[in-house]
Amino acid sequence: MFSAFPDWFDARQVWAALALAAWLAICWVCLVPGRERPGRQPAEAAASPDWLVLYASQSGTARRLAGQLARCLTSADHTAALMALNELRPGQLLAYRRVLLVVSTYGEGEAPDNAAVFWRIARQTSPDLRTLGFAVLALGDRGYAGFCAFGQHLSEWFISAGARPLLPLQKVDRLDPETLRQWQQRFGQATGQRIMLSDDFRPWRLLDRQLLNAQSPGAPVWLIRLQPRGKMPAWQAGDLAQLRIGNLLRTYSVASLPEDGVLELIVRQVIHADGTLGRASGWLCHDVRPGDTVEIQLLPNPQFHLCRASAPVILIGAGTGIAGLRGLLRQHQRQGMSPAWLIFGERCQEHDRWLSEELELPARDGRIRLDRCFSRAPEQPEYVQDRLRTHADELRRWVDQGASIHVCGSLRGMGTAVRRALEELLTAEQWNRLQRLSRYRQDLY
Ligand SMILES: Cc1cc2nc3c(=O)[nH]c(=O)nc-3n(C[C@H](O)[C@H](O)[C@H](O)COP(=O)(O)O)c2cc1C
Numbered sequence: 418m419f420s421a422f423p424d425w426f427d428a429r430q431v432w433a434a435l436a437l438a439a440w441l442a443i444c445w446v447c448l449v450p451g452r453e454r455p456g457r458q459p460a461e462a463a464a465s466p467d468w469l470v471l472y473a474s475q476s477g478t479a480r481r482l483a484g485q486l487a488r489c490l491t492s493a494d495h496t497a498a499l500m501a502l503n504e505l506r507p508g509q510l511l512a513y514r515r516v517l518l519v520v521s522t523y524g525e526g527e528a529p530d531n532a533a534v535f536w537r538i539a540r541q542t543s544p545d546l547r548t549l550g551f552a553v554l555a556l557g558d559r560g561y562a563g564f565c566a567f568g569q570h571l572s573e574w575f576i577s578a579g580a581r582p583l584l585p586l587q588k589v590d591r592l593d594p595e596t597l598r599q600w601q602q603r604f605g606q607a608t609g610q611r612i613m614l615s616d617d618f619r620p621w622r623l624l625d626r627q628l629l630n631a632q633s634p635g636a637p638v639w640l641i642r643l644q645p646r647g648k649m650p651a652w653q654a655g656d657l658a659q660l661r662i663g664n665l666l667r668t669y670s671v672a673s674l675p676e677d678g679v680l681e682l683i684v685r686q687v688i689h690a691d692g693t694l695g696r697a698s699g700w701l702c703h704d705v706r707p708g709d710t711v712e713i714q715l716l717p718n719p720q721f722h723l724c725r726a727s728a729p730v731i732l733i734g735a736g737t738g739i740a741g742l743r744g745l746l747r748q749h750q751r752q753g754m755s756p757a758w759l760i761f762g763e764r765c766q767e768h769d770r771w772l773s774e775e776l777e778l779p780a781r782d783g784r785i786r787l788d789r790c791f792s793r794a795p796e797q798p799e800y801v802q803d804r805l806r807t808h809a810d811e812l813r814r815w816v817d818q819g820a821s822i823h824v825c826g827s828l829r830g831m832g833t834a835v836r837r838a839l840e841e842l843l844t845a846e847q848w849n850r851l852q853r854l855s856r857y858r859q860d861l862y
Pocket of ligand 1: 473475476478521522523524525526529556557558559561562563565591592828861862
């Protein structure tokens with residue numbers, strides 16, 4: 418039979434080679450980090466606003482400041498888009514000309530949760546950002562080793578991608594008002610845009626303070642109740658209250674709902690080795706008197722809000738971490754009838770059985786499932802992560818039934834141990850699904 422190819426040439430090999438080449442080309446386009454699929458960018462570029470304002474924020478401060486920046490720009494007749502860093506992929510920055518970033522640092526010099534995905538991809542990517550102007554306002558606290566480390570890394574990444582700094586990286590220590598004022602001024606000089614970053618502190622009246630753990634071997638824990646001097650503001654379970662005490666700022670989880678008619682905080686008094694009281698907690702738990710004014714601004718903390726009203730929740734916490742969980746539990750109970758499971762740890766069974774009536778009554782009549790663990794119980798000392806291990810089968814079943822998991826309390830003492838236990842007890846598929854659907858939520862400090 419006549420053939421156009423020499424004898425040694427097999428046409429099937431040609432087709433196989435062509436098919437392999439096409440498959441490799443598709444994989445390259447889809448998978449190589451930083452490459453955007455063709456066709457996406459022109460659409461976005463056509464609609465791109467004058468400014469893109471991005472935030473990375475765990476407890477809401479950077480998000481609030483970014484919102485204020487975006488509002489200032491739009492009220493000056495500019496168009497501005499506002500989003501969390503995770504809502505964007507690094508390659509999509511090419512569609513913009515000017516970007517402002519307000520970013521806080523968390524963990525040990527790391528990105529907040531709502532920037533972690535962007536940052537993971539960005540570090541493996543180098544888009545050509547030579548047409549982009551950018552400015553980073555980095556929020557942090559000098560008390561941490563990596564002061565504003567995430568802001569610094571992000572700024573370096575933009576510079577290495579060729580972006581042009583509109584003004585130098587600004588690090589802000591504990592929201593220092595003078596630094597913010599100077600940055601506003603420099604921003605105005607560099608861009609011709611006037612912006613105002615303001616806080617939203619309002620006066621609240623201390624109603625009373627109730628000691629929750631009389632005779633506990635640990636430091637005293639107080640339930641603090643406050644009422645607004647003006648109208649009751651709105652907030653959601655999971656949000657935070659920032660208190661201004663002289664030149665100190667302290668952030669606490671809100672333990673009540675606006676419908677309760679009071680703002681409640683659960684605060685542990687800090688007592689130093691020499692017996693002196695912590696400056697902020699000493700004032701709040703000891704010095705301030707009923708009727709006195711406390712300056713508070715409420716900070717939205719959307720990454721800790723409830724996920725879906727109809728979904729079951731597993732709430733895990735220790736110590737004052739109960740504050741954030743208590744708000745969530747109340748909101749969850751108001752919204753529907755889906756099951757809630759609270760796993761709460763403290764030290765000593767006799768003296769640290771806080772909020773016993775409030776928690777144990779609904780547990781007795783089956784409205785919630787309650788597991789209390791005590792790390793100094795003489796017969797069976799246990800931490801919340803131990804209780805998770807004991808009930809691993811139920812934990813997996815709840816997750817399969819759509820439960821989200823909220824963890825609140827200390828990062829070092831509890832948060833890390835709970836996360837490790839969950840990674841170990843859940844299947845890889847369950848753990849990945851929880852993270853992908855943002856059903857694992859934490860508020861750790
Ligand atoms: C658990 C925790 C870890 C933190 N780690 C750092 C850090 O490593 N470096 C830093 O500069 N600030 C650190 N901070 C301070 C925050 O960045 C700072 O309070 C910031 O204003 C919070 O902003 P946000 O409300 O937008 O999350 C940390 C704060 C917390 C609560």
